[in-house]
Amino acid sequence: MSQDTNKYSPSFAFSLSMKALLHTSAVASFLAIDGNRSLFASRPIKAGQVIDVLPLVSVQDKPTRFTVQTGAEQHIDIGEMWACGNHSCSPSILFDTTRMLVTATRDIKEGEELTFFYPSTEWDMAEPFLCHCGADGCLQHISGARYLQTPVLMRYFLNEHILAMVSARDAQDMESLAMHEGEELGR
Numbered sequence: 130m131s132q133d134t135n136k137y138s139p140s141f142a143f144s145l146s147m148k149a150l151l152h153t154s155a156v157a158s159f160l161a162i163d164g165n166r167s168l169f170a171s172r173p174i175k176a177g178q179v180i181d182v183l184p185l186v187s188v189q190d191k192p193t194r195f196t197v198q199t200g201a202e203q204h205i206d207i208g209e210m211w212a213c214g215n216h217s218c219s220p221s222i223l224f225d226t227t228r229m230l231v232t233a234t235r236d237i238k239e240g241e242e243l244t245f246f247y248p249s250t251e252w253d254m255a256e257p258f259l260c261h262c263g264a265d266g267c268l269q270h271i272s273g274a275r276y277l278q279t280p281v282l283m284r285y286f287l288n289e290h291i292l293a294m295v296s297a298r299d300a301q302d303m304e305s306l307a308m309h310e311g312e313e314l315g316r
């Protein structure tokens with residue numbers, strides 16, 4: 130009997146996307162005179178709140194300006210709206226590529242820009258740039274997690290594929306350090 134009832138109740142994934150659709154109206158995009166589009170909160174958003182399901186338009190093997198990295202060699206096209214999200218070294222939102230959700234990193238005021246930390250998803254960016262976000266401790270050179278030291282990266286939310294690539298890099302560095310020390314001792 131209870132099995133029959135379960136068959137007709139919405140799945141978790143379905144209820145999640147319905148909830149997210151309601152929250153999508155919390156986002157407004159703004160086209161600047163220079164042609165760059167940015168995203169803003171059209172109403173207050175609470176820390177940790179799910180703003181949207183991260184759209185999956187298509188899977189790509191190379192990064193473009195519309196993609197977000199989701200694995201060592203996997204990038205997804207996230208559609209026009211979220212691709213307009215600018216980077217900040219003090220981000221207001223995050224893209225969680227494991228749960229495929231866009232969530233608020235902190236309380237966001239109405240009218241505040243929605244920004245995310247690009248190296249939280251990108252290992253080696255196709256288009257590096259010089260950041261002018263104005264945040265305390267702005268990292269300036271934004272080229273992907275690959276170019277940032279581990280202690281710097283650990284201040285931020287990082288997706289699982291980035292954490293795995295950081296671990297692999299650090300293990301390799303330790304190995305070459307040990308080899309170098311071995312050579313020194315061998316002299």
Ligand SMILES: [Zn+2]
Binds near residue numbers: 264268
């Ligand atoms: Zn910055």
